[in-house]
Amino acid sequence: MVSRVIPVEPADLVIIGGTGDLARRKILPALFRRFCAGQFGTESRVIGVSRTEMDGKEYRKLTAEAIAEFSEHEGCDMGRLDDFLEMLHYVTLDAKGTTGWKALAKLVKSERIKVFYFSVGPGLFGDLAERLHKYGMADEQCRIVVEKPFGRDLKSAKELNRVLAQHFDETQIYRIDHYLGKETVQNLMAVRFGNMLFEPLWNSQYVDHIQITVAEEVGVGTRGGYYDRSGAMRDMVQNHMMQLLCLIAMEPPAKFDPHAVRDEKLKVIRALDPVKPDNIVRGQYEGNGKRPGYRNQVENRDSTTETFVAIKAHVSNWRWAGTPFYLRTGKRLKERASEIAVVFKDAPHSIFDEDAGRHRNILTIKLQPNEGIELGVTIKEPGPGGMRLVDVPLDMTFAEVLGPDDADFPDAYERLIMDVIRGNQTLFMRGDEVEAAWAWTDPVIEVWRDSRELPIAYATGSSGPDDALMLMHRDGRRWREIKA
Known part of the structure; x- marks a missing residue:
């Protein structure tokens, strides 16, 4: 091909x-x-x-x-x-x-x-x-x-939109988020809306929870000045992760059209419940001798800026009522890996005994470093000894399935710049979408600012603060292991 x-x-x-x-x-x-x-x-x-x-x-x-x-x-x-x-x-x-x-x-x-x-x-x-x-x-x-950044809060985002609108129509403004240019992110829409296999199951009746992880091995490096003014919430959650959540949670648009797609994404953001304080964890990485800690990389050695955020979010609509969305992102973690995992519920009744174990179907959309889609299914473990079940992946890593000619995809910037020339705004954020995202994140940032609580220290090369693990464990769930 x-x-x-x-x-x-x-x-x-x-x-x-x-x-x-x-x-x-x-x-x-x-x-x-x-x-x-x-x-x-x-x-x-x-x-x-x-x-x-x-x-x-x-x-x-x-x-x-x-x-x-x-x-x-x-x-x-x-x-x-x-x-x-x-x-x-x-x-x-x-x-x-x-x-x-x-x-x-x-x-x-x-x-x-x-x-x-x-x-x-x-x-x-x-x-x-x-x-x-x-x-x-x-x-x-x-x-x-x-x-980006499209402002640093709701007030500045509104002002930025107002200034641009004085000279340009909204159809002329392309707010770029390179995450939306990734091949797998676009394939997410194809998987959801192009396959009868998934769309009937894409709701709270069948989905137990959804995890979105964007993990980075690197620290802030030379971006310390910018990052210390922003933090993980502004730098990653308000834009990149919000966009991924929207694509996962949105209703099917009437057609694959810029206005229709962005209308549905906006509805998701507006349906997000305010985040409760006990449903969010913020952390900051420490050095380990070989690598400096965050405070050694920025001018303010007493900085309370977060380099890690984990959130339990809820989308209050008919499709997702009762299904939590767990988001986490951080720097200096054990691996560089970004993925979306749709974890389906257990079968309503298991005909197998306890020795068979507990097994779940998980659809994983891998964004980096190796783009692809993987569906975990349960089969019998080969060999004698009774009915023992094991999970195996149905793996579609693009480089393996499509071959070297097609696996060398355009990167996000290549695709998005060509879309600008074509006049296709589907993968770009609209002004009201940006403002709605800030309206959700601003109260969280304000609570942190007013409380003056320090972010939780976590070790370089770890999976983040232990409190983030408890965010899942208290619900009887666990984060998927961070792996490339």
């Missing part, structure tokens, strides 16, 4: 912050990969923009170095790199002033799609939006891509 690549129409892609870390690590390598795949050609242009003084030749050199360093996938014809570099342009620009804006307006083509990727801090979004409008680039063919 060979993946089908559908070309997009020629476009001007302007990377504002084009010399920054995100541009070098993700955006530029992603564009080169899509160029190699034939999804767009030399009729399109990539325009790097930043306040750094350089010319086009220097920017092409920076891009070549970034692709060599950060393009991890095989399959790219490096012989095409020179062709890709010929598409690149560069403009020195002052986001808050007037320098470079006339040159940029003259360079972009008014008759074609123009994508402005705001690869900068949210504090500049308003200035950029105002100047794109002032210099005549914010026309109907214009689309803007904004990176």
Whole structure:
């Protein structure tokens, strides 16, 4: 089976912050990969923009170095790199002033799609939006891509949405969350809504509980300044994990359409119960001699910022009443692994004796590092000695099932940037969705701030604080072991 690549129409892609870390690590390598795949050609242009003084030749050199360093996938014809570099342009620009804006307006083509990727801090979004409008680039063919954080609370998110709405229609704003670009996340919708096998069982009558885990081995590294102002709740739960919960819990949309899908996701967020204090655990990793603890990596050595969060959440609607959703995310854990586990209930009556053991079906959607879907089923253990049951996986690891040609999927940024050019907002967050997510997380953060309680210390390389284990054990459940 060979993946089908559908070309997009020629476009001007302007990377504002084009010399920054995100541009070098993700955006530029992603564009080169899509160029190699034939999804767009030399009729399109990539325009790097930043306040750094350089010319086009220097920017092409920076891009070549970034692709060599950060393009991890095989399959790219490096012989095409020179062709890709010929598409690149560069403009020195002052986001808050007037320098470079006339040159940029003259360079972009008014008759074609123009994508402005705001690869900068949210504090500049308003200035950029105002100047794109002032210099005549914010026309109907214009689309803007904004990176998280989409504010740091409900008040700032509303203000950010208000500022962007002054110059752009909601259909022109693409709030990007790279988790939604993962192949497995999209396959989740295909599994749910494309298979009669699962959808009738996707409710509280048959599902005991759902676990969502996003575990990281790394610490905060060089992001200490940003992370200490945000913490795991703002950095991961409010956006990435909220989106995964929505896709798992939402009702079937009337059709696979951006508005229909995002309407159903919004309903899930609004149906979430407020989190009770005893249904949440926050932690902070300690050093172990070889690796520094969190407080040794940030300026504030008395920091109370959480690097781990575990939550028991409830979606109060007819489909999920009584079925808990357990969310956990953290840094410096034992493995890097992200997965969603749908744990089905026991059979109403077992015909086997106690020696057969207790067995459950679990559907696991693996997001990283190895994307795939696994369904655990119960069978008889081979051999004599009676009816002994054992759980075995029906495994669909994409690299094994589809073969090397199809397993080399576009990464999240590749897919999402192409969706922006197509004008497909299905995998992007809408303004009211962002605000609803903040409305749910803000009260939790406010309780932490007012109580001044310290996060629970946990060891580097562990599964997190023991209190997070008790969050499950008191309900007669247990977290799945973190494993890659």
